[in-house]
Amino acid sequence: MTQDEMKCDVANSALKYVVPNTIIGVGTGSTANFFIDALATMKDQIIGAVASSLATQERLEGHGITVFDLNEVESMSVYIDGADESDAELNLIKGGGGALTREKIVAAVAEQFVCIADESKLVDVMGEFPLPVEVIPMSSNYVMREITKNIGGTPVLRKGFVTDNGNLILDVGGLKITNPKELENKLNSIVGVVTNGLFASRGADVLLLGTQQGVKTIKL
Numbered sequence: 001m002t003q004d005e006m007k008c009d010v011a012n013s014a015l016k017y018v019v020p021n022t023i024i025g026v027g028t029g030s031t032a033n034f035f036i037d038a039l040a041t042m043k044d045q046i047i048g049a050v051a052s053s054l055a056t057q058e059r060l061e062g063h064g065i066t067v068f069d070l071n072e073v074e075s076m077s078v079y080i081d082g083a084d085e086s087d088a089e090l091n092l093i094k095g096g097g098g099a100l101t102r103e104k105i106v107a108a109v110a111e112q113f114v115c116i117a118d119e120s121k122l123v124d125v126m127g128e129f130p131l132p133v134e135v136i137p138m139s140s141n142y143v144m145r146e147i148t149k150n151i152g153g154t155p156v157l158r159k160g161f162v163t164d165n166g167n168l169i170l171d172v173g174g175l176k177i178t179n180p181k182e183l184e185n186k187l188n189s190i191v192g193v194v195t196n197g198l199f200a201s202r203g204a205d206v207l208l209l210g211t212q213q214g215v216k217t218i219k220l
Contacts, residue, residue, distance in 0.1 A: 006119065007030060007031045008038075009215055010209065010210035011031060012038045014080050017206070022047060022076070022077035024076055025080070025081075025109070026039070026049045026052065027052045031082035032080070032116075046065075048066030049067055050069075050076060054164050055097075070105065077111055078111065078112045079106055083117050086115060086121055090205070091198070091200040093127075093131055093132075094197045095134070098163050101134050101163065113203070115206065119209050122209055126175075130156070131173075131196060132158075133196040135170055135193055136167060136168075136192050139191065140170065143155070150186075152175065155172045184196060184198035205220075
């Protein structure tokens, strides 16, 4: 089974977490795209969706799924999204696609967060995947210096990329993340940081993992 086949498998498995007659949140990235395509088969059973990025909004609308602005929504039954890394405690690194801030906001509103990923994303210690940090453009050099001095790792400006919010991304490599919540809060306390790609204070409730043997469900 290829990686794409595992992503497709896990995306289809996530449909059982979609609550009929509610608004759901939908994430960004290749695995989320498989989920959007699967969601189209039951689009008449939901009220609509909140998108975590402009790209996701376009894909949802392309399937005829109503997209709501988050400010129009008081609650969402579930948020379904992928991840770049997950540990066994369902802490995540997200933001490889640059939508981390909107993803984090949508996840915060949802009653349940279901993460969908292929088996390569589950690791013992996160940090091999560079940690994205969204920053206000004028602060990028300052934030890089603060990370290097006080946190460690190697921050690199993501070239030629601007987020949907008009900000920049620093990708921090060389980390071994043993205390995700502490690092998430420490990074967010740096002036100029919008947020970072650690989803630890609000991690996943369920991890659906596509494997060669089928979809594995991990819950805390």
